[in-house]
Amino acid sequence: MRRAEVAAAGGAGAVVAATAAGLTLGPVAAAIAVAVVLAAAVAALWFVRNRFRSWVYQERDEDLIVERGVLIHRLSVVPYGRMQFVDVSAGPIDRIFRLATVKLHTAAAASDARIPGLERDEAARLRDRLAALGEAKAAGL
């Protein structure tokens, strides 16, 4: 489902590249361009698939754990009490698939607890839960 994002982007990119190459260089170039872009898209698709497969989050009693990354593996533990605010955002493609990204902000700029590609309802649930937990366990700076 999230891959659709890349697939759509890849497809669109292929069409654009094909028309561009076709207009300027002729049909053979267009075919090559399509092939290249599609190959890139497939590679990106593979990468994105792994990337999203690696994206795991876990709501524990006291903190939220987000784990992600293929090349660079990252794991964040963010205590609810340290949360400053929760961000839910959805781009245009996200909206087509009814997805949303939830982001947890703390006072530290480096904390990165972002969970993309959540179903909209799940995102809303998570947001509310995080907000409630954050309020219940709030700790000052």
Next chain:
Amino acid sequence: MTDPGQSGAPPEAGSPPAAAVGPQGQGMTHPRQTMLDQGWRRLHPLSPLVRSGRGLVAVLALAGLSTSGVIGGGTGTRWYDLALPVLVAVAALVNWFVTRWKVDGVTLRIETGLLRRDSRQLPIARIQAVDLVRPFFARMLGLAEIRVRLAGSGDADGRLAYLTEAAAFALRARLLAAHHGLDPATPEPAESVVASVGTGRLVGSALISAIPLAVVAVAVGAAIVAVTPGGLLAVGAPLAWWLIICGGIVWRRVSTQYAFTVAVSPDGVRIRRGLLGTVAETIPVPRIQAIRMIEPLLWRPLHWCRLEVDVAGRLGHDHPEGTGEVRKALLPVGTQDEAMRLLRVALPAAGGWPALSPPPRRARLKAPLSYHFLAAGHDGMLAVAITGRVRRETTLVPLAKTQSVRLVQGPLQRRLGLATVHLDAAGKRVRAEFREREQEQARSLVGELATLSRSARRQASLAAAPPVPPGPGGDDGPAAANGRDTAVGPVTEEPGRQAPGGSGGSLPRTSTGQAASVASPVNASQSEV
């Protein structure tokens, strides 16, 4: 624990301090009122002059130059030559006219703006630091600026420029007393000097730091002259400029850090410094997020180091007299002993230096240079990490202050079975990095640090007496300027708090900062642990 009658009271309704001194304010904007009454007050009438002083002088000088024909061919004065300075002066005057401020129970309120009215409420309980800044010009006129720093605020948010010195001192004492949950009329407590930096050492350290720059300049110059014997003329001018810049850097450091003293009082850590313009910063001890000990290469033979503290806040863009930084120098240059003494003061919660351990030897492949010093360790209260090769940097983060724990593993690290654990504190790049730890160890370290920080945090908030009722947006939320909605523990105004100690000045203020409220004696003593 919480006094119900007080905790519920909205800050607005907080009755003015009973002990307020001076005549009561009559009008809302009566300009001449003494300190410590509850009406609105203006800044000092001379402040527009001081604020626009530097710019005005520059513009006038420029106008003078152009008039006298040094610049621009000397076509004489025209009316628009004066338009800019006049405009600046008028703007400053208007700004003064429309700016007013007051302290009511638990908030400092500043209103400013002519067309776009801007009203700020700074909850005193959330103050991160209070600076008293006296630039040279203001100092000559006996004026001072108060700068209140909150977690989410920029530099300009909590500025009151300028007040008379007496008023500024009184306001600072008042804000800090209120911050610690005492009667706002409590006089400023006595302080004891912990460390000071002699002029000789300061100048020496600044010169040593400038040596590489100067050496590079001279070496480059010498090389060029050696290659082309006639090149001295061509090289001379930029070289001279370079050296002048070096001198400027040294001068800047010396003038801003001159007569540096660190004192401790129940209010917090107070840092005074400055040659021409002076700065006195006050940081309540619980507000310290992290401390860094930096040992540059050239200082190491002398066993000197520098200490920096991190306070939550945002870096502002105006830095008069070098004060705009949230990263504050706790000690610009000092010996290891002094540094240790200061660390004990600034991190009272930490029991001692936790045992440090270096990463496994194979980390050498990943970090061939920095491996030399890499080490990290933690105990129940404090995490310490050493990084850097040329500049050895030791970061100390109290576990009670951690915002999040992260594990990062790059491709090379994975191949070597290593990982880096970051312990983030509030701020942009404030963190202790446990670099290149054993993979398995790092994984368990994450969990361990998360658990330990939780218990440390709990202990700290227990010590901070009544738990802070969660305000909207969480405590210390960004730009937490709306004191009206936040049910922060109210400022106690009961004089009974003062009674046991006789004079309030000698009474140790509970250094728990967070919830400015009545701490029970038990909790107050816990907070000292």
